[in-house]
Amino acid sequence: MDTQHLVASSQPTAYAAVSVILLLILCHAVIVWKNSPPSLSLPPGPKQVPFVGNALQLPMGYQERTFLSWGRTFGAVVHAKLFQTSVIIVNSVQVAKDLMDKKSENFSDRPRFALLGEVLGLGDTLPLIPYGDKFRRYRRWFHDAFLAQGVLVNYRPLMRRELSAMLKSLITHPNAYETHFFRYNAAIVLEIAYGHRVTSDNDSYVDLSERAMHAAACTGSAGSMLVDVFPILKHYPTWMPGSGFKIQLLKTRELLQSMLDAQYNVVKNTLRSGGVKNASFASNLLEAHYCDGSLSQQDDTDIRGASGTLYAASTESMSSVMRTFILAMVLHHEVFKKAQEELDRVVGPDRLPDWEDRDNLPYLVSVMKEVYRWNVPVPLAVPHVVGRDDVYQNFKIPAKSLVIGNIWGMSKDESLYPDPDSFKPERFLEMAPGSLADPKNMVFGFGRR
Known part of the structure; x- marks a missing residue:
């Protein structure tokens, strides 16, 4: 009887203690909530559709x-x-x-650039490289070649020479100004990147590059195409209905890879057989590695990608600027x-x-x-x-x-x-x-x- 009475009398005390603890926890939570910064919202934007967003x-x-x-x-x-x-x-x-x-x-x-980087094979060019050691390596190479004190002045004679060639072509064949603009830019970059001097309007490397860059431009902006959203589409079989996009992408890839390989392989083979006539971005990097006694597969890939970056990233964009100039002068x-x-x-x-x-x-x-x-x-x-x-x-x-x-x-x-x-x-x-x-x-x- 005494034990039952003791248990019964202790229950209200226990309930009160638990209530006090819960009240303290609730007060603490309220204080923390009031003193915490408000949760941040995302920037405003268009209304989204479930699953597909915008x-x-x-x-x-x-x-x-x-x-x-x-x-x-x-x-x-x-x-x-x-x-x-x-x-x-x-x-x-x-x-x-x-x-x-x-x-x-x-x-x-x-x-991840499924289209440009993986399908078209441009993943080793600087604009598409993830931030990391490889990116920093490329930046160091480009800084030494173009941003070091007084380096750019050395390219002025080349630019003057190609400017004269372009002006002569414009006087002779003014209606072909787009071709002359591309040749001018391509000739400068080809010589800087690979040491190849363009000596005619029918240079095979310039022609290959023009076709490759035009095909690449028709694929769309980086990160914006359906293949980038659904990377599995890069495996879409070419024998299935609706595979026209894949067939065209494979043709573009072939042109781009030929453009990146052609002059780079010439530089490599010339170095191996005794040295190059004209020093270039690619030859300087390759020669430095050969002198160190080794050129790993990764070194080879990186030098090829860095050299290709110079060419792929500048020729078409600068030609576009020059075409815009002609349009603006005609209109104004x-x-x-x-x-x-x-x-x-x-x-x-x-x-x-x-x-x-x-x-x-x-x-x-x-x-x-x-x-x-x-x-x-x-x-x-x-x-x-x-x-x-x-x-x-x-x-x-x-x-x-x-x-x-x-x-x-x-x-x-x-x-x-x-x-x-x-x-x-x-x-x-x-x-x-x-x-x-x-x-x-x-x-x-x-x-x-």
Whole structure:
């Protein structure tokens, strides 16, 4: 009886103790909740469809226009989803620099490029390499070859020689200006990368490169095509219905690999047989490894990829800029007349302009800046990948998100370029040094490249 009474009398005490503990836990939780920072939301963006996100809202071509439309609705930073992948779309130069330049340690990686990297075999070129040791190795090679003190001056005689050849071709066959532009750029890069001198308008390597680069350009932007979203499509059998895309991609791959191999193998074989006539980017790297006594398979792959980067990344884009210049001058004769008057006044009729004349040709320099802005050579920057969760302007940027710089959209930013659809070189005449509006801040991409 006493035991039962003791147990019965202790139960209220136990219940009270448990209640006090639970109350303390609840109070602690409330205090922590009140003092904790509010959970961050993702940047605003278009309404998503279950499972597919915003994938069905993107057109197959001219995606930069859709991105700009979203930017005008939701702001400079837009969040979208391609199936299960978060995508941060940047339509502002300042935001792009804040994320991919100032936070480059976290925003420098690359996604998997199933189309360009794997199907077309360009995975060893610098724009597509993930951030890591291989990337840093390439950067060191390029810095030594092009950014070291006084190096670029050494290429000026080559550029003057090829400029003369191009001008002669333009006088003889003016209607073939597109071919002359590509030959000019290809000849410069071929000699720098591989030591190959172009001596005729029918150079087989230039012809191969022109066909390969045109085929590659027709495949679409990096990271934006269906094969990138569904990498399994790279295994789609060529005998099945609907395989036309795969057959065309394989033909493009063959052209690109021939372009990357042709001159590189010439350099390797010439070095093995006694030395090269013209030193080049590829020959210098190969010779350094041969002198060290070894050239591993990885060394060989990396030197081939780095040399190919020079060629693949510059010939078509620079030719595009030159074609835009012709279009702008045809459409805007008053601009052409002003530039010609300045050139005649500063340079005169007896010689060609040179690098030393640049500071005395402010209007012509402004024309070239407007050419870059008015029709950017690459509308979308190569996508970056976020390494870990980040925060920008109180928005959460999730790890593994794609970050796409809409360069075309940035070129239409009315806060930097009033009346952006008009060709107005004058907008750059009064531009302060280091201005955010300078097209070089966007047309060459962002981050550690």
